[in-house]
Structures are given as structure tokens and as C-alpha cells.
Amino acid sequence: MKQVKVSFILLPGFALTSFSLAIEALSVANLLYGEEVYQYQICHAHVSNNNDSHNNNSNHPTTVSSSNHVPIETSGDLNLCQNSDLIFVCGYLNTADYDNPALFSLLRRVARKKGRIAALSCASFILAKAGLLQGKSCTLVPEYKTTFTELYPDIPIQENLYTVTDNLLTSAGGTATLDMLLYLISQDHGRDFAHNASQQFLLERIRSSEEIQTSRRHLNLRMKSPCLGAAVELMEKHISHPYQITTLANRIGTTQRNLETVFQKYEQISPGRYYLRLRLQQARKMIEETHLSLTKVAQATGFSSQSHFSKCFKDLYNQSPSEIRQINSSLN
Known part of the structure; x- marks a missing residue:
């Protein structure tokens, strides 16, 4: 059996859950197979140069902190x-x-050689910026759909748990990562082997890529009231072009009065x-995590007037959009 050489590239603020599940899935596959069929290493995205005051060797370990500030030591750079x-x-995050550019160049080279590239959590942004998603669709963490669409309007977002297009895989993060890894393992070693691997995680079944993301929050809201859950789900899908409340009520089959x-x-x-x-x-979120102009942020969230956007924003947060942007810039 040919050994698969795997590299995990950690970006600052990466999602620890997605990373951990991916590592665990490969480790379980190695354990079940009885040998190291997946040889993996953990890398950071910085490339050493001759001006570095420290060791210039690419194998010089560097730690990268996750979104919840857990540091992970890497074996070296790109x-x-x-x-x-x-x-x-x-x-x-971010x-x-x-x-x-060095990371984007590496990914393009790997893609040209027909190597497989998997984007975990919000890393679909990276594939898009590298130009690898042209003419393709992708999946990412639901809360970043609006930002992604604003930056890459020509790249369709799938509501699937994960999306496979040629040798590119993108996932919605969280536990969908495990489903995507089990898919990869099944491609390499067959469905029965992947099923055995899934049993190590006490999974009843392996979810397919076509299954739709289900928000636990939406389910909780629907348990309170089906009308409430349906309304909020529709609101979240129409941030940039918000519905009138009357239209929203009609779309979910109720009246405005009942919705109120x-x-x-x-x-x-x-x-x-x-x-x-x-x-x-x-x-x-867009102000804090992107460099989009405040005008574009306003437009992306359904405000035709910049002054109205600023007023509403300050009423909620007691700070203007520009003040939030300035504070975030100083922190970074």
C-alpha cells in the first residue's frame, strides 16, 4: 500500500476542532491498517528567509495558536x-x-500535480484567493457565507457538509470535518474500512457530502416554534437583500401579526x-475580520445609506463602525 504524505498547514487562529478531528481520523486509519498509511506532518505558513535572526532551517519548529489560544507546535514551514x-x-479567524503569496503558490503547484487539497473550516477563502475555485463551488463555515459572497460573488457556496470538486475538498468545519475525512479514507481504502474507522468515533453512520448543514440553533428555535426557526433561518440567508417582514411571513406561510x-x-x-x-x-464580523470598506460592509448587510448604517450600528454597539475598525486595527 502506497503511503500518503500528508501536510497540515496551520494558519493563525485556526479551528482546533477541525484540525483535531482530521488528525484523529488519520491516526485511527493508521491504527486499523497496522502501519502508517498516512504519514502526516504539521507545518506553519511562514517561510524563513536569510534575514531571520533565528535558525533559517525550514525544520525549525514554530508554534501556531488556534482560535481558542491553544498553541500547536509545528515541524517547520511550507x-x-x-x-x-x-x-x-x-x-x-481572520x-x-x-x-x-508563498502559500498560494504552493497550493497552485500541488493542484497542477493533481495532489489533493482540503480546506478546513474557513480555509475556502484561501483556495479562492489562490485562484483554485474558479468555475467551482465550495463549502465553508455558515457564519462566513455573507463575507465570502461579497469577496467572491462568482463562486457558488454549497449548503452541504462538505464539497468535493476534482481534487479539492472544502468543509463546513466542526463535525463535518470527520465526515469529509472518512470520505477521503473510503476513497483510499474502501467503504468497509472507512466504516470500521467510523466505529472508533461511535458514529451511527457516515454522513454523505450531499447532506445539508443543520444548525443546532435553528433546531432549538424550531422546537420553541416552527414559525420562529423558519423565520430566523430565512433571515440569515437574506442578509444583503433583507425581506420586508410581510414578505418574510408570507414565505414561511404565516401572517405578519402571528410572526410578531x-x-x-x-x-x-x-x-x-x-x-x-x-x-x-x-x-x-466583517468590519473586524476583513479589510472591506465600510461602504461595502453596509451594502453587504442590506443598508443602502451609509449614515443609516452607522446610526443603527452605534445604537446597538455604542460605537461607530469606524471606531470598531480602528480598535481592531490597533489590536492586530
Whole structure:
């Protein structure tokens, strides 16, 4: 059995859950097979240069902190990934703005050689920036769909747990990572072997790529009221072009009056105010995690007037969009 050389590239603020599940899946496969069929290494995305004051060797370990500040030690930089058969790009926080020409170049070379590339959590931004998603679709963490669409309007986003297009794989993060890894293992070693691997994680079944992402929050809201859950799910899908509340009610098969009653009962807020808050929360995320202009942020969250956007934003957060941007820039 040919050994698969695997490289995990950790970006600052990567999602620890996705990374850990991917590592565990490969480790379980090695254990079940009785030999190291997946030889993996962990790398950081910095490339040493001759001006570095420290050791210039690509094998010089460097730690990378996850989104929850857990440091992971790596074996070296991108130079270690040159001969990889399979690369996992691990991202999450601030991935939309991450810029690394050396990484993009590496991924393009691997793609040309028909190597497999998997984007975990928000790393679909990296594949898009590297030009690898032209003419393709992808999956990513649901909360970043609006930002992704604003930056890459020509790349369709699938609501699947993960998407496979040629040798590129993108996932929604979280436990969908494990489903994607089991798919990879099944491609290499067959469905029965992948099923045996899934048993080590106490899974009842392996979910397919076509299965739709299901938000636990939406399920909880639907348990309170089917009308409430359906309304919020529709609101989140239409941030940039928000519905009138009357239209929203019609879309889910109820009346505006009933919708008002449901929101007041369970959320103590009107549906209009709830919708506005969702849009402003998305706007704040885009302000903090991208370099999009405030005008574009306003447009992406459904505001035609910059002044109206700023007023609504300040009413909610007691700070203007420009103040939030300035604070975030100083922290970074």
C-alpha cells in the first residue's frame, strides 16, 4: 500500500476542532491498517528567509495558536510541504484577509500535480484567493457565507457538509470535518474500512457530502416554534437583500401579526428588530475580520445609506463602525 504524505498547514487562529478531528481520523486509519498509511506532518505558513535572526532551517519548529489560544507546535514551514500528496489548510479567524503569496503558490503547484487539497473550516477563502475555485463551488463555515459572497460573488457556496470538486475538498468545519475525512479514507481504502474507522468515533453512520448543514440553533428555535426557526433561518440567508417582514411571513406561510406574536413571546423583540440585529452582527464580523470598506460592509448587510448604517450600528454597539475598525486595527 502506497503511503500518503500528508501536510497540515496551520494558519493563525485556526479551528482546533477541525484540525483535531482530521488528525484523529488519520491516526485511527493508521491504527486499523497496522502501519502508517498516512504519514502526516504539521507545518506553519511562514517561510524563513536569510534575514531571520533565528535558525533559517525550514525544520525549525514554530508554534501556531488556534482560535481558542491553544498553541500547536509545528515541524517547520511550507518548504516541508513540497512533496505532499494531500494538504489540509486549517483556518478560521481572520482567514478572509489572510495574505500569503508563498502559500498560494504552493497550493497552485500541488493542484497542477493533481495532489489533493482540503480546506478546513474557513480555509475556502484561501483556495479562492489562490485562484483554485474558479468555475467551482465550495463549502465553508455558515457564519462566513455573507463575507465570502461579497469577496467572491462568482463562486457558488454549497449548503452541504462538505464539497468535493476534482481534487479539492472544502468543509463546513466542526463535525463535518470527520465526515469529509472518512470520505477521503473510503476513497483510499474502501467503504468497509472507512466504516470500521467510523466505529472508533461511535458514529451511527457516515454522513454523505450531499447532506445539508443543520444548525443546532435553528433546531432549538424550531422546537420553541416552527414559525420562529423558519423565520430566523430565512433571515440569515437574506442578509444583503433583507425581506420586508410581510414578505418574510408570507414565505414561511404565516401572517405578519402571528410572526410578531411569536417573536415577542420567545425572543422579547419584534421580528424587524431581530432581523436588524442579525445584519448588524454580520456587519461587525466583517468590519473586524476583513479589510472591506465600510461602504461595502453596509451594502453587504442590506443598508443602502451609509449614515443609516452607522446610526443603527452605534445604537446597538455604542460605537461607530469606524471606531470598531480602528480598535481592531490597533489590536492586530
